Amino acid sequence: MEKVDKDCELDKASDDVDLDDAVDKSTSKRQKKESDDVPEIIASGRGRGSLAHNDLLNAKTLDATQLYLNEIGFSPLLTAEEEVYYSRRALKGDEASRQRMIESNLRLVVKIARRYINRGLTLLDLIEEGNLGLIRAVEKFDPERGFRFSTYATWWIRQTIERAIMNQTRTxxxxxxxxxxxxxxxxxxxxxxxxxxxxxxxxxxxxxxxxxxxxxxxxxxxxxxVSSVDTPMGQDSDKSLLDTIPDQETSDPETLLQKTNISGNLDKWLTMLPEKHSEVLARRFGLRGYEMSTLEEVGSEIGLTRERVRQIQVEALRKLREIVEKNGLSGEDLLQ
Missing domain, CATH: 1.10.10.10 (Winged helix-like DNA-binding domain superfamily/Winged helix DNA-binding domain)
Structure with a gap:
């Protein structure tokens, strides 16, 4: 019975007074307090009339974020009584009341979104995700439970923002x-x-x-x-992350020259070995067009046991190293 009386009183009051005027008077003090959470231009814009509003919209120096913040600065906050009134009507399907609840709490979204800056999403993206949480809060809020809407909405806003950060910034x-x-x-x-x-x-x-x-x-x-190796190191730099990663395969010039000489002469040196020795090395290490094979595979292909193939490989590598060293090169890392 008490709920019905409150509804009737608020419905009657809405016929006699302009709720917007009532909001202006009852919330002016709280608007001043919350102006610290939004740019000064937002807090000072209210009450200057349509001319000031148009000037803000037409200012070429405003970026998209600043323009949005200026826009929501003109939405008046709601008192506790107005929250109950509009949320009840929103639950009954009144779209205008639902919209009023959303617009009056957009600054709350901005305030919360700013806590998540530098977490992988831009401020506008954070605000967009937070607005989805605000809409969900309006749809789920029960005014009869006795607590303020901002307390309830904060949970939903934070949940949607944190989930967006998780989903969109993690590989x-x-x-x-x-x-x-x-x-x-x-x-x-x-x-x-x-x-x-x-x-x-x-x-x-x-x-x-x-x-x-x-x-x-x-x-x-x-x-x-996880960062892409192609990520630029800075806004004014053409160097990417990949450019700063050392090449593990790159050696000093002397080592590179030796590897080049060995690679270019290896086939010639293999012909200096006994035929069985050169064939085992070629099949084991993928030389002369052969696929790299295991000891068992080589033994099966040339009709020898695994152990015999291993013995031939050891002997062939020893002889090949001797040839390489006679040519003034190091055979230490030969065929590694």
Missing amino acids: IRLPIHVVKELNVYLRAARELAQKLDHEPSAEEIAQLVNKPVENVERMLGLNER
Whole structure:
């Protein structure tokens, strides 16, 4: 009965007064307080009239993000009573009330989204994902439970943003429960970083969250990002990450020259070995057009046992090294 009376009183009040005017008077103080969370131009834009609004929209210096922030700055906040009124109507299918609930809380999304900057998504992308969470919160909010909508919406906004970061910035996706645990450690790390004068260690994070250090180290290891080797090193640099990775196969010029000489003369030197020796080496190491084969495969192909093939290979390599060294080269890494 009490719920019906409240609905009737609010419906009657909406006929006698302009709710927009009521919002302007009741929320002006809170708008001033929240102006710290949005650019100064947003907080000061309200009340200047359509001319100021058009000037903001037409300003060529505003980028897409700033333009969006300016736009939402004109949406008035709702009081607790208005939240109940509009959310009840939204649950009954009133689209205008649903839209009013969404537009009045867009700045809450921006405030939360800013906490996730430098996590792999742009601010606009974070806001877009957060807005999806806000819409979901409007659809699920039950005004009869007695708490403010912003408290309820914050959970949904954070969930959608964190899930988007997980899905869109990781090459290897992590299970949801792992991401949630990881976020606990990351939030603890950010909290410690604000208090300390250095980046918090795994031990300090573990102490704060009362978890084993091994767990923290393992979870933080999952937070490492996979970068493309073609990623530029900087905005003004043409050098990519690949350019900074040393070539493990590249040796000094002298070694390269030796390998080149051996490669160019190997076939000639093989002809200087007994025929059976050169054939075993050719089949074992994929020379002279043969496929590289195991000892068993070579033995099967030339009619010898595995052990006999091994003995021939050892003897052939010894003789080949002698030939190579007589030509002034090192046979240490021959056919490795």
